Amino acid sequence: MAFARDDENRETALHVMARKHSAYYNGSQPGVLQRFVFSVPRIKVCYNKKVMHTQAIELVKQLWKKVLTLENDSKISDLIRAPSRLLFSAAELGNIDFLIILMRTYPNLIWKVDEQNRSIFHTAVVHRQEKVFNLIYELGGLKDIIASYKDEDNNNMLHLAAKLAPDDRLNIDTGAALQFRRELQWFKEVKKIVQPLYKEMRNSDGKTPQVLFTEEHKDLLREGEKWMKGTASSCMLVATLIATVMFAVFSTVPGGNNNDTGIPIFLNSRAFMVFAISDALSLVSSATSILSFLSILTSRYAEEDFLHSLPNRLIVGLATLFISIVTMMITFVASLYIVLGHGYQGIKFPITLAAGVPVSFYALLQFPLLGDMISHAYISRVSFRPMGALN
Numbered sequence: 001m002a003f004a005r006d007d008e009n010r011e012t013a014l015h016v017m018a019r020k021h022s023a024y025y026n027g028s029q030p031g032v033l034q035r036f037v038f039s040v041p042r043i044k045v046c047y048n049k050k051v052m053h054t055q056a057i058e059l060v061k062q063l064w065k066k067v068l069t070l071e072n073d074s075k076i077s078d079l080i081r082a083p084s085r086l087l088f089s090a091a092e093l094g095n096i097d098f099l100i101i102l103m104r105t106y107p108n109l110i111w112k113v114d115e116q117n118r119s120i121f122h123t124a125v126v127h128r129q130e131k132v133f134n135l136i137y138e139l140g141g142l143k144d145i146i147a148s149y150k151d152e153d154n155n156n157m158l159h160l161a162a163k164l165a166p167d168d169r170l171n172i173d174t175g176a177a178l179q180f181r182r183e184l185q186w187f188k189e190v191k192k193i194v195q196p197l198y199k200e201m202r203n204s205d206g207k208t209p210q211v212l213f214t215e216e217h218k219d220l221l222r223e224g225e226k227w228m229k230g231t232a233s234s235c236m237l238v239a240t241l242i243a244t245v246m247f248a249v250f251s252t253v254p255g256g257n258n259n260d261t262g263i264p265i266f267l268n269s270r271a272f273m274v275f276a277i278s279d280a281l282s283l284v285s286s287a288t289s290i291l292s293f294l295s296i297l298t299s300r301y302a303e304e305d306f307l308h309s310l311p312n313r314l315i316v317g318l319a320t321l322f323i324s325i326v327t328m329m330i331t332f333v334a335s336l337y338i339v340l341g342h343g344y345q346g347i348k349f350p351i352t353l354a355a356g357v358p359v360s361f362y363a364l365l366q367f368p369l370l371g372d373m374i375s376h377a378y379i380s381r382v383s384f385r386p387m388g389a390l391n
Contacts, residue, residue: 002066003079010083014067017060018086018098060101068105076106087112091120094129103135103390110139116151118160125160125190128169128182130383136193137386147194154204161190162213164220174372175231176223181306181376183220187213188307189384214303225301228310231369235321236293242324243286249331250279275334282327285320292317311377318370325362329355 005012070076080086087109090098099120103109113119124132136143150156164170165183173179187209191199200208207215253275296313299305333355340348 002063014063015086018090088114088123091123091132092127096131118151119146128165138390156198158190158194158209159203161187162209164216176227180220180224232293232296239286239289239321246283271334271337278327278330282324286324289317289320315373326359
């Protein structure tokens with residue numbers, strides 16, 4: 001089975017498995033407790049998938065073990081190179097588990113290059129597969145040698161990182177601004193591992209990596225600026241309306257003021273204290289949101305701004321806008337309780353529930369964007385790191 005090829009494409013089983021990037025599960029066999037949990041009908045499908053993943057890994061191990069019984073390295077190279085280079089197919093699709101299995105038992109695979117003189121790590125950079133690229137950190141001093149490879153157009157690894165990512169990898173992020181940020185992260189990360197001389201090296205077109213990055217991403221940068229300004233403008237309008245309303249509400253408190261002292265009549269009411277605090281919080285948070293979005297609109301929009309400055313400002317703006325909406329609705333409910341007093345329970349409860357609709361609607365629409373921004377700004381910082389997979 002390890003050496004058999006199909007009649008149409010002349011592919012071996014390993015060639016097919018190299019393209020099955022979703023058919024791997026990097027966990028261990030489920031234990032007794034896991035098998036009990038997975039016996040629940042709704043979770044049984046997940047259990048079946050995990051079993052399939054584990055079996056797929058074992059199949060690759062057995063196939064590769066058989067391939068290694070060939071007489072010499074040239075026969076092994078011939079098998080994995082024709083009809084397509086399975087190593088580079090796996091690297092292109094991010095099939096990290098497949099590559100780890102092969103490289104653990106046959107470390108010389110790290111030196112293989114394709115027809116353009118690119119290693120699997122160069123391929124990982126071109127197709128933005130960070131899990132595959134992370135394997136280079138485990139090579140020690142050897143990574144300097146591999147990072148020095150140049151392709152047939154005299155592009156080094158940093159030149160490849162400077163090129164625009166394929167559409168399928170670019171579109172995994174929401175909005176042009178986050179897409180540009182991801183591209184900038186890749187360029188910065190590859191820049192860390194190449195030799196200083198390679199940062200200013202020119203390719204066959206006479207372009208340095210930085211010049212190539214700027215040229216390749218000028219349209220994306222423009223789209224990112226447009227997306228960021230559009231988002232900030234829309235959210236700023238909402239924040240401004242909330243701030244205006246909250247300021248007006250506080251000057252006309254529910255129940256009115258005492259004519260003699262000017263003190264609010266319901267000052268000692270618990271509902272009034274909730275009203276006052278929530279109104280103040282809404283006003284402050286909406287004002288903070290306005291300033292945050294204003295700083296985005298007046299930014300210079302340099303490449304570096306998309307790395308930390310602009311995402312952090314947008315996170316602050318979206319978060320404070322959400323707080324202002326929540327506290328605005330709390331203010332509304334509190335004023336309702338002040339006006340209606342202890343009666344009208346049949347009216348209070350439905351209106352209180354209705355007040356949660358705008359909050360839920362905002363959360364439904366904006367939380368995915370806010371989650372993406374937080375993920376980009378903080379979680380993605382640890383995307384590039386050694387995994388210890390080849391140990």
